[in-house]
Amino acid sequence: MALRKQKLKTGDCPYCTGKGYFQLLLGGSETCDNCHGTGQKNSVAK
Numbered sequence: 001m002a003l004r005k006q007k008l009k010t011g012d013c014p015y016c017t018g019k020g021y022f023q024l025l026l027g028g029s030e031t032c033d034n035c036h037g038t039g040q041k042n043s044v045a046k
């Protein structure tokens with residue numbers, strides 16, 4: 001698993017940098033609430 005660079009691509013969620021989740025310091029991961037795990041900016045229309 002390669003680390004992504006900080007630079008965002010167009011359409012990537014700015015909160016999770018396009019990964020779709022946050023890496024927790026205590027271990028594990030949490031689904032990004034902004035993109036709902038898709039990693040895409042504004043991909044989910046409510």
Ligand SMILES: [Zn+2]
Binds near residue numbers: 021
């Ligand atoms: Zn996100």
